[in-house]
Amino acid sequence: MSGLGELDRPGTPESGGAWDARSGEWAAGEGGAGSGAHAGVRAGAGAGPRGQERSGADAPADAPGPAGPATSRRGAVDPVKTLMHRHRELCERAVDPLEIAAGLEAHGVTDRTAARFRHRDVFSLAEEMYARVPRDGDPPPRPVPAALPRPRPDRALLTLLPGILCAATIGGLRLTQGRTRLLVVAVGVLAVLLALRATLRRGPLSPRAGNRPGPHRTGAWTCWLLAYAALGDGLLHAAVTGGPDGPPTGTADGAWPLAATPLLTLALACAPAAWCARLLAVRAGRRLDTSRGLEEFAASVRPLLLGTFTLYLCALAVLTALCAAALGEPAGYAATLTLGALLLLARLLTVHGFPHAPAAVLTAAAAAEVLAVATVFAGRLPGCGFLAVPVETLVAARGPAAVPVLICATAALTLLLHAARTLTRASAHARTAAPC
Numbered sequence: 001m002s003g004l005g006e007l008d009r010p011g012t013p014e015s016g017g018a019w020d021a022r023s024g025e026w027a028a029g030e031g032g033a034g035s036g037a038h039a040g041v042r043a044g045a046g047a048g049p050r051g052q053e054r055s056g057a058d059a060p061a062d063a064p065g066p067a068g069p070a071t072s073r074r075g076a077v078d079p080v081k082t083l084m085h086r087h088r089e090l091c092e093r094a095v096d097p098l099e100i101a102a103g104l105e106a107h108g109v110t111d112r113t114a115a116r117f118r119h120r121d122v123f124s125l126a127e128e129m130y131a132r133v134p135r136d137g138d139p140p141p142r143p144v145p146a147a148l149p150r151p152r153p154d155r156a157l158l159t160l161l162p163g164i165l166c167a168a169t170i171g172g173l174r175l176t177q178g179r180t181r182l183l184v185v186a187v188g189v190l191a192v193l194l195a196l197r198a199t200l201r202r203g204p205l206s207p208r209a210g211n212r213p214g215p216h217r218t219g220a221w222t223c224w225l226l227a228y229a230a231l232g233d234g235l236l237h238a239a240v241t242g243g244p245d246g247p248p249t250g251t252a253d254g255a256w257p258l259a260a261t262p263l264l265t266l267a268l269a270c271a272p273a274a275w276c277a278r279l280l281a282v283r284a285g286r287r288l289d290t291s292r293g294l295e296e297f298a299a300s301v302r303p304l305l306l307g308t309f310t311l312y313l314c315a316l317a318v319l320t321a322l323c324a325a326a327l328g329e330p331a332g333y334a335a336t337l338t339l340g341a342l343l344l345l346a347r348l349l350t351v352h353g354f355p356h357a358p359a360a361v362l363t364a365a366a367a368a369e370v371l372a373v374a375t376v377f378a379g380r381l382p383g384c385g386f387l388a389v390p391v392e393t394l395v396a397a398r399g400p401a402a403v404p405v406l407i408c409a410t411a412a413l414t415l416l417l418h419a420a421r422t423l424t425r426a427s428a429h430a431r432t433a434a435p436c
Contacts, residue, residue, distance in 0.1 A: 080117055084129050091133045098426060101126035101294055106353075106427035123293045155203040156271070161195040163268035170260045170327070192267060193223075199270050200347070204278035207351050218346065218359050221366040228369050228404060229262040229339055236400040239376040240392055262336045264323045265316065266343070272315035273344050277351060280308045284429040291426075298424040305423055309344070309416070316340045335401050338408035345415035352428040357418045365411040372403050 084091055090103040101123045111121045119125040169188025176184050199205060234257040284301050291297035316337055324331035342365065346358035372391050379388025394402050422428060 080125070080129065083117065083125075084133070087129075091129055094133075097123065097126040097129075098288065098291060098293070098297065100129050102288070102426035102429075105294065105425055121294070123295075155274075158195075158199055158202060159205075159271040159274040160268075162192055162199060162270050163264070165191045165195050166264050166267035170264060173260075196267075196270070199274070204274045204281060205270075205347055205351060207353070218350075218355075218362045221362045222343065222346075224366045225339060225343075225362070225369070225408075226263060226266065228366075229266070229335065230259050232369060232373070232404060233257075233259060233335075233400040236373055236376065236391075236395065236403060239373060240388075240395050240400070259329060259332070260327050261320065261324045261329045261332060262339065264327065265320045265336050266340055268319050268323070269312075269316050269340055272312055272319075273347065276308045276312045276315075276344070277348060279311075280305065280348070280423075281351075281429065288426060288429055294426055297426045301424045301429075302420060305419065309341070312344055313337055313341060332401060334405045335408070338405050338412055342408050342412040342415065345412060345419055348423065349415065349419055352423055354418075354422050354428070357415060357422075361411045361415055365407050368407045369404060372407070 087100075087103065087107070091100060094100045094103070104122055104126060109122055109125075114122045114125040117125055165188065169184065169192060172184035172188060173181060283304050287297055287300045287304070291300060317333060320331050320333055320336045342362070346362055349355070349358045375387045376391050379385050379392075391403065394406070
């Protein structure tokens with residue numbers, strides 16, 4: 001370990017003392033803590049690991065425990081040793097200090113917490129913990145970054161399945177009439193939803209083990225956002241102009257039109273989304289193997305995250321143009337790109353163990369779209385016309401598509417800022433990281 005790490009060790013004897021690897025304690029010297037401190041260490045060590053766990057049960061896992069009769073003297077206990085005991089498995093499995101730093105970061109240890117252990121930051125604390133782990137021989141060598149693994153054919157086919165089924169459903173919708181059309185729509189929507197569920201449970205878009213979203217379910221709000229992308233603009237336009245006057249057939253004048261381009265584009269975009277998520281995970285893993293500190297890792301992953309996000313938007317724009325040309329509909333780039341960006345960022349955060357923000361933002365975005373339509377209908381009530389003024393003004397100036405564009409763009413920007421702070425942490429990509 002470097003000399004700087006030695007100076008950062010809490011309780012380091014000023015002279016004559018040394019760290020005893022066999023006993024796991026500081027040995028007091030002539031100028032050290034003295035016999036009283038030495039007796040305090042022995043008393044703390046005699047309590048054993050179970051005694052330490054019981055005494056630290058009521059204290060935060062990332063901070064030294066309160067001083068008691070045996071710890072009232074300065075240097076009487078070693079708080080780093082207690083922290084190592086709490087994260088013993090992490091320390092033993094780590095191949096370098098950065099993995100320990102990532103694990104501590106995942107457990108909520110910050111630079112401010114590291115200062116309580118007399119370290120300048122989390123990485124300095126991790127360096128000491130790594131150096132103090134007992135090993136039989138030389139430390140294991142740093143793993144050589146592996147080549148980019150080839151995608152599995154079955155996983156690649158699975159990401160294409162939602163787009164294929166969605167295209168078949170839209171084709172059947174346009175070729176059928178009456179009850180047959182309703183049956184085709186029902187079967188097609190069910191098939192697409194099942195394919196999307198399988199895609200999100202396997203491959204790069206599935207959360208890692210231990211990072212399951214749990215109660216933070218976003219499926220219902222995601223379905224609402226997709227449904228609004230297909231039907232919302234027509235419903236809002238009809239509501240502003242005094243309708244709607246009929247079902248969403250898209251054939252008669254004044255009817256409520258169905259926009260199929262956004263649905264087909266986003267279904268086909270599952271493939272590039274999975275590829276971008278996999279690219280981010282693999283490249284970030286390589287940065288984790290070669291970086292020498294948390295700040296260095298964050299600085300190297302931040303442009304990778306932004307580049308991957310931009311690459312996905314480019315693929316989404318190309319798919320939007322192709323789908324609009326094939327279906328003969330307006331492209332609607334702004335609405336499709338903003339919604340696609342929102343869904344990708346929400347999925348990336350969920351995959352890497354940060355489901356709270358995506359759940360909150362997707363819920364807020366869906367609620368805002370519901371509120372926008374509801375205020376227009378509420379404005380028809382006597383004396384409530386003022387409720388519809390903001391939405392009607394925006395629709396008159398920019399069209400009905402401006403409402404979802406504004407909502408999804410705001411939500412996507414919020415998640416992008418959050419992702420730039422959370423997905424650049426080593427704990428988001430470390431193999432030993434705990435769920436957040």
